[in-house]
Amino acid sequence: MSDPITFDQRELLERDLRGQTRVLKRLAQGASLDEVLDTLVEVAEESRPEMIASILLLDEKTGCLHNGASRRLPDFYCAAVEGVKPGPNVGSCGTAAFTGQRVVVEDISTDPLWEAIRHVAAEASLRACWSEPIIGSSGEVLGTFAMYYQTPRAPTENELEFVSSSANLAALAIQRVRYQNSVERERAMLKTILNSVPDALISGHLDRKITHFNRSAGRIFGYDPEEVIGKQTAFLYANPDDYDRLLKMRFNAEQGETLAATEIQWRRKSGETFPGEIVGTTIRDEDGEPLGYMGLIRDITDRKIAEAKLAESQSKLVQAERLAAMGQMVSAIAHESRNALQRIQVSVDVLQYEIEAGSEAREDLERISRARADLERLHDELRSFAGPIQLNTSAGNMAETWRQAWTNLRVSRADRDAELVEMIPDVDLDCHFDAFRFEQVFRNLFENSLAACPDPVRITVRCQNMDIEGVPSLSISVHDNGPGLPEEIRSHVFEAFHTTKAKGTGLGMAIAKRLIEAHQGTIEIGNDGNDGAEFVIKMPRA
Amino acid sequence: MTTRLRIVIADDEDDIRQGFRRLLCKIGCDVVGEATNGRELVKLCSSEHPDLVITDIRMPEMSGIDAAKVISKTHTIPVIVVSSHERPAAEDSAYIADFLLKPISGPDLEAAITRAFPRF
Structure with a gap:
C-alpha cells in the first residue's frame, strides 16, 4: 500500500x-x-x-x-x-x-x-x-x-x-x-462402546485409584461410579491377599504389559462375593510412560454353576455307568447262583424226608438251609442295589405297605418286645408307588431299628401332607427309640457296605435310598438325637 | 388223593432234574419222563401224556416256553415254569400255568402243583 x-x-x-x-x-x-x-x-x-x-x-x-x-x-x-x-x-x-x-x-x-x-x-x-x-x-x-x-x-x-x-x-x-x-462424537462413541462392554471395565492410576468405572462395572459390583472414583480398588476384592497378589503379578508397571485371564473372588456392594475372571493391561502414554492400569472383569458365576452342574452330571453318568456294569455282573451272578441255590435247596428238601426230625443231622440240614437263605438274600440285595430297577407302580396306600413289611418281619421279632406305632391323623396316605419296592424300604428301616434298639423296641411312623416346590407330597418319618446314629456313621449311612450290625450286607440303607430315588423321592436322616434314630422319606404323590 | 399225578420234568442240569424227581416222589407224584431240552419235552408229552409239566426256561435246542407253545396245540397239560430268570413276557404267560423263581423249596413246589391241579 x-x-x-x-x-x-x-x-x-x-x-x-x-x-x-x-x-x-x-x-x-x-x-x-x-x-x-x-x-x-x-x-x-x-x-x-x-x-x-x-x-x-x-x-x-x-x-x-x-x-x-x-x-x-x-x-x-x-x-x-x-x-x-x-x-x-x-x-x-x-x-x-x-x-x-x-x-x-x-x-x-x-x-x-x-x-x-x-x-x-x-x-x-x-x-x-x-x-x-x-x-x-x-x-x-x-x-x-x-x-x-x-x-x-x-x-x-x-x-x-x-x-x-x-x-x-x-x-x-x-x-x-x-x-x-x-x-465430541468420538467421545460419545467411546462412551457408548465402554458402556456397551458387558464386562466390568475399570481403569485406575498407578496407585490403583479408580479413574473409570463403566456401566457394567456398576451393574456387576453394585456401585455408582461417583461412589468409587478416586478410591483404591482393594474394596472390590473378596480376599485382600488377591489385591496384593495381583500387584505382584501384573498391576505393577515394571512387571509387564498384560495380566492373563486370572480367576479372583470379588465382592459386590451388597457384601455378596462372586467369581470373576480378570484380564488387565498397563495404560501408557505415547512415550511409553505408564499412566495406570485397566482391568476387564467378567462375572463367571453362571459359568461356574454350569461347570459344576456339568461335573456333577458327568460324575453321575460315570456312577450310572459303573452301576450299570456292576448291575449286569450282579444279575449274571445272581442268575447263575439261583441254579446252584436250587440244587442245594432241592437236596435239603429231599433230605428232610429222609433224616429223622430232631436228630443232629437234621440240625446240620437246618444250618445248610439257613446258609442258603442268607446267600439268596445277599444276592437279592446286591441285585436291588446294583441291578436295573423297573418300577411297577400303581395307586396304593402307604400304611398298608409298611404294615405288610412289619408283618413279614414277625419271625425275626418273634422273641422281641417290639411295637410299631402309627401317628397319622388326617393324612392322605394314597400314593402312586411300587408297593413291593416300598415294602423293601420299610423292611430295611425296621430291620435296622430292631437290630439297634434294646427291648422294648418302639418304632413310630409319622406322616404329613406337604408340598415340595408345588408338588403334593407325602412325608414319612420312621423314628425308633434306640441309641441314635453314631456320629461317625451319619455321613456314610446311605453308602453301600457301611454297617454297624454284626450281621447284614450293609446294603439296606443304600437300597432304600436307591428305591426311593427311583420314585423321585428323597430319604434323609431326621432329627437324630439321644432319643433314637429318625429317617424321613419324602415322596411325590403322583 | 386217589391216583398219583404223572409229571414230566425238563431241566438241562442233571442235579436239578434228579433233585426234583426225588422231591416229587416224596410228595406223592410220579415222574414219568425227564427231558434235557424243549424238543425232548415235546416228544415226552406226546408219548407219555403226563398230567403236568415242570420245566426250566433256558435250555439248549428249544426253550421251555417254546415247548409249552407246541404242547398247547395238541394237549391241555398245565405247564409250571421254574426258572432262574425273571418272569417271562406277558404274551408268553398264556401258555404257562405258573411261574416260580429259583430257588424254590419243597412247600413252594407243592403249593404250585395244587394251584395248577386242584384235584391233586
Missing part, C-alpha cells in the same frame, strides 16, 4: 479489527457454528453498512452450497441459492467455490457468470458481488464469503483484503467447530 492511510480508513480498520475480535471471542466461548458465522456477518455489516454479507457452506457429502449465515439477503434470494451446485459459471459464489479462486463481479446485470440467476439478483436489487472461497487448512473449499452491493461497483483494495480476511476467519471457525464436533 503506497497511499497514506486516511482517518476514515484507519477507523474502518479498527472497526474491522474489533469485529474480528468479537468473532474470535464467540469462538473461544464455544458458541455453535451458526452463532459464530452469524456474528461474522453481523460485524462485517456493522463496519460496512452499504454492504450485504453472506456465507455459504459447502456440504462435503453432496457437494452443494447451503446458507451458512446472512442477515440482510431477502428470503427468496436465499431460497434460490440454497443447494446450488458449484460450477464454472454459477454466480460469484458458485464459481468461487468451484474454482477455489476469488470471483469479482462488478455488474451482475451484465456479467455472464450470473446468467442463470440474474433475475433473482435483480429482484433482490443486488448489483455487484465479490466472493472469496473459504479454504481449509489442507486446501479444501469449505464454503464462500461474499460481499454484495446494491450498485454496480469495483472493489477497493481494502474491501478485497476484508473479504479475504473474513474468509480466513470463517475457515478458522468452521474447522474449529467441526473438529470440536468430531471430538
Whole structure:
C-alpha cells in the first residue's frame, strides 16, 4: 500500500479489527457454528453498512452450497441459492467455490457468470458481488464469503483484503467447530462402546485409584461410579491377599504389559462375593510412560454353576455307568447262583424226608438251609442295589405297605418286645408307588431299628401332607427309640457296605435310598438325637 | 388223593432234574419222563401224556416256553415254569400255568402243583 492511510480508513480498520475480535471471542466461548458465522456477518455489516454479507457452506457429502449465515439477503434470494451446485459459471459464489479462486463481479446485470440467476439478483436489487472461497487448512473449499452491493461497483483494495480476511476467519471457525464436533462424537462413541462392554471395565492410576468405572462395572459390583472414583480398588476384592497378589503379578508397571485371564473372588456392594475372571493391561502414554492400569472383569458365576452342574452330571453318568456294569455282573451272578441255590435247596428238601426230625443231622440240614437263605438274600440285595430297577407302580396306600413289611418281619421279632406305632391323623396316605419296592424300604428301616434298639423296641411312623416346590407330597418319618446314629456313621449311612450290625450286607440303607430315588423321592436322616434314630422319606404323590 | 399225578420234568442240569424227581416222589407224584431240552419235552408229552409239566426256561435246542407253545396245540397239560430268570413276557404267560423263581423249596413246589391241579 503506497497511499497514506486516511482517518476514515484507519477507523474502518479498527472497526474491522474489533469485529474480528468479537468473532474470535464467540469462538473461544464455544458458541455453535451458526452463532459464530452469524456474528461474522453481523460485524462485517456493522463496519460496512452499504454492504450485504453472506456465507455459504459447502456440504462435503453432496457437494452443494447451503446458507451458512446472512442477515440482510431477502428470503427468496436465499431460497434460490440454497443447494446450488458449484460450477464454472454459477454466480460469484458458485464459481468461487468451484474454482477455489476469488470471483469479482462488478455488474451482475451484465456479467455472464450470473446468467442463470440474474433475475433473482435483480429482484433482490443486488448489483455487484465479490466472493472469496473459504479454504481449509489442507486446501479444501469449505464454503464462500461474499460481499454484495446494491450498485454496480469495483472493489477497493481494502474491501478485497476484508473479504479475504473474513474468509480466513470463517475457515478458522468452521474447522474449529467441526473438529470440536468430531471430538465430541468420538467421545460419545467411546462412551457408548465402554458402556456397551458387558464386562466390568475399570481403569485406575498407578496407585490403583479408580479413574473409570463403566456401566457394567456398576451393574456387576453394585456401585455408582461417583461412589468409587478416586478410591483404591482393594474394596472390590473378596480376599485382600488377591489385591496384593495381583500387584505382584501384573498391576505393577515394571512387571509387564498384560495380566492373563486370572480367576479372583470379588465382592459386590451388597457384601455378596462372586467369581470373576480378570484380564488387565498397563495404560501408557505415547512415550511409553505408564499412566495406570485397566482391568476387564467378567462375572463367571453362571459359568461356574454350569461347570459344576456339568461335573456333577458327568460324575453321575460315570456312577450310572459303573452301576450299570456292576448291575449286569450282579444279575449274571445272581442268575447263575439261583441254579446252584436250587440244587442245594432241592437236596435239603429231599433230605428232610429222609433224616429223622430232631436228630443232629437234621440240625446240620437246618444250618445248610439257613446258609442258603442268607446267600439268596445277599444276592437279592446286591441285585436291588446294583441291578436295573423297573418300577411297577400303581395307586396304593402307604400304611398298608409298611404294615405288610412289619408283618413279614414277625419271625425275626418273634422273641422281641417290639411295637410299631402309627401317628397319622388326617393324612392322605394314597400314593402312586411300587408297593413291593416300598415294602423293601420299610423292611430295611425296621430291620435296622430292631437290630439297634434294646427291648422294648418302639418304632413310630409319622406322616404329613406337604408340598415340595408345588408338588403334593407325602412325608414319612420312621423314628425308633434306640441309641441314635453314631456320629461317625451319619455321613456314610446311605453308602453301600457301611454297617454297624454284626450281621447284614450293609446294603439296606443304600437300597432304600436307591428305591426311593427311583420314585423321585428323597430319604434323609431326621432329627437324630439321644432319643433314637429318625429317617424321613419324602415322596411325590403322583 | 386217589391216583398219583404223572409229571414230566425238563431241566438241562442233571442235579436239578434228579433233585426234583426225588422231591416229587416224596410228595406223592410220579415222574414219568425227564427231558434235557424243549424238543425232548415235546416228544415226552406226546408219548407219555403226563398230567403236568415242570420245566426250566433256558435250555439248549428249544426253550421251555417254546415247548409249552407246541404242547398247547395238541394237549391241555398245565405247564409250571421254574426258572432262574425273571418272569417271562406277558404274551408268553398264556401258555404257562405258573411261574416260580429259583430257588424254590419243597412247600413252594407243592403249593404250585395244587394251584395248577386242584384235584391233586
